[in-house]
Amino acid sequence: MLPTTVIAILLFFVIQAQMESASPTADLIQPLPTNESYTEQEETTEYIEDTTIYVEVKGAVHKPGVYELSEGNRVLTAIELAGGYLPSSNSKNINHAQRVEDEMVIYVPIEGEEVEELSSSPDQKSNLVNINKAEVAMLTTLPGIGPAKADAIIAYREDVGGFKEKQDLMKVTGIGQKTFEKLEPLITVK
Template identity: 50%
Template sequence: MAEWIKSNKLYFFGGALAMCALLYYLFIPPQETEALPEIDQAALAEREDSVPKSLEDEAPADGQPQVIIVDVKGAVKKPGVYNATEGDRVIDVLKKAGGLMENADRNQINFALRVSDELVIYIPEEGEGLFETNGAEGTTSISVQQNDGRINLNKATEAELQTLPGIGPSKAAAILEHRETNGPFKAIEDLKLIAGIGDKTFEKLKERIKVK
């Protein structure tokens, strides 16, 4: 037997190793692997719902256009007080008032003017001439437009000034303040006295403004 082992020792040790390996897997239990935590699907869905899918989801609820009140008078079919939406123009409000009368002087009205809260829109009849507001506190009126289509810096309302290129609410308010403090503009070049209105802005405005 000893002689046989010596002559076949490679086979003997190989078989012994195989036997040990077999016994190891048969009698030693496999090591338990750590279980992965179960995913809470409800919590995951809640987190997904809380993430805005676009910038529109973050828009505030009060971002809707503001409702404003406009008084329409003169040569319109249905004079009265009408609700308008911020951004509406004179022509939009006149449609609500039933449109113009046949004798309305269309050449004096800026139909593209954006309306503002407490605005008085007066439509003159042909031959009536320019409309002048009664100056009631808390109200304003549309300055009717001359046939040349230019804005009069000494008569224009804040809403009318904002129809000019490069003139927003702050600059329009500054123009009105300058007019009230220093009196009427003597020349259109005086507009450059307003902070924020330089040569480039004035070049865009000079063909659309006047002082008389």
């Protein structure tokens, strides 16, 4: 029994030594060169929303005029761009914290001038964009609507005779459910 065990152990070491010294017989796998002409490149277009707006400041300021602002700026910023108030101005009814909107007019009266007092919380309906009447400039103020989609909205309403309900906006090419969900609280058809 002992000689068989010794022979088995010797055979094990001999076989193991041969396996370690043997070179691999498999050929190395070379990667195939890729032909770029067959690879389809996915073209992506990144949408950059234009956040530039224009506000007109009139009345008792040093430099009345139209000023370029960014979306989210406040009335105070527009008045500062207009050089600030004249000594004769009356700014007590101006909401300096209100966010400015494109095409907004800020009028600063002089002391003693009677002006209609503006509500500090404007009616939500007045801020809605009427998709049956709005032109390209107003439509492009909506999120996700650039000049091309604004033109498509106008073309659709001219072809069909107007939008009967807000959901009809999804019939315009390029406006799907997700875009409509963002636009719905911002638009009207009246």
